[in-house]
Amino acid sequence: MKEDKEIREFYSRQDESNKYDSVRFRNGGLVVDESEKKLVMNLAKTEKMQNILDVATGTGRFARLFSKDKKNKVFGFDYSKKMIKILKENKENYFEKVRGDAKMLPFKNNSFDCVTSMRFMIHYDDLSVFLKEMSRVSKKHIIFDTPNKYSLKTIVSFATNVTKKIFGFSYMSWFSEKDMRKTFDSLNLKVIGVRKTFFLPQGIYRFLPYPLARAAKRIDDFILHEILKGRMACAHTWMLAVKR
Numbered sequence: 001m002k003e004d005k006e007i008r009e010f011y012s013r014q015d016e017s018n019k020y021d022s023v024r025f026r027n028g029g030l031v032v033d034e035s036e037k038k039l040v041m042n043l044a045k046t047e048k049m050q051n052i053l054d055v056a057t058g059t060g061r062f063a064r065l066f067s068k069d070k071k072n073k074v075f076g077f078d079y080s081k082k083m084i085k086i087l088k089e090n091k092e093n094y095f096e097k098v099r100g101d102a103k104m105l106p107f108k109n110n111s112f113d114c115v116t117s118m119r120f121m122i123h124y125d126d127l128s129v130f131l132k133e134m135s136r137v138s139k140k141h142i143i144f145d146t147p148n149k150y151s152l153k154t155i156v157s158f159a160t161n162v163t164k165k166i167f168g169f170s171y172m173s174w175f176s177e178k179d180m181r182k183t184f185d186s187l188n189l190k191v192i193g194v195r196k197t198f199f200l201p202q203g204i205y206r207f208l209p210y211p212l213a214r215a216a217k218r219i220d221d222f223i224l225h226e227i228l229k230g231r232m233a234c235a236h237t238w239m240l241a242v243k244r
């Protein structure tokens, strides 16, 4: 596992938290934001979910989305003080904000219909501890994404020494589909669905103007799904059922 302290420090920097959305989801990066949100909502809508916990919610992209439906009871959970402060400042965030470590979620067993956690697993090598906690507090489902080891994005791994210098730590972990399925089996979690997205590393999109990024995403989808049949996707988004 990566040094928790390093990750904590990274997201505790005021500037890092403040610029989180504007760096990643500006210009063509908005296409990535829209695509991730659509994907999660499509997975979630297959089941009736009203009590939702969004772990490592960051700026609350997903918690905010779920809480738009006033029938839903939504919690956004993160351990960065700065992120929680940003969440509280945004008047559109009609969800509960809770601070803590995802290794020990401060909720009772079976408290939620669904636990979501996007762009979180990228930071850790051993996911078991988090998946165990998420499945303990979820009655039914868990939705989250993992970066695929066999994708163009792994080129980024060659640059981890550089990122270590810039960000203070190497922030990416990589998982193959096979390894993830093994982990799920060992934790008694059943795969209900897996969506494979992005042939081009998502970070590239932010450097394109929005209309160009939309066109690029259509070509990206064609290459990934029609030619590569889902192989070499940068991200795997999983929907799991908790087996009791």
Ligand SMILES: C[S@@+](CC[C@H](N)C(=O)[O-])C[C@H]1O[C@@H](n2cnc3c(N)ncnc32)[C@H](O)[C@@H]1O
Residues within 6 Å of the ligand: 007, 011, 055, 056, 057, 058, 059, 060, 061, 077, 078, 079, 080, 083, 100, 101, 102, 103, 117, 118, 119, 120, 123
């Ligand atoms: C890349 S951001 C993802 C934010 C959001 N889920 C999204 O998709 O935009 C990762 C977030 O994970 C949080 N985080 C990292 N490790 C954590 C842990 N052990 N417990 C709770 N939050 C954690 C960070 O504070 C940060 O806000």
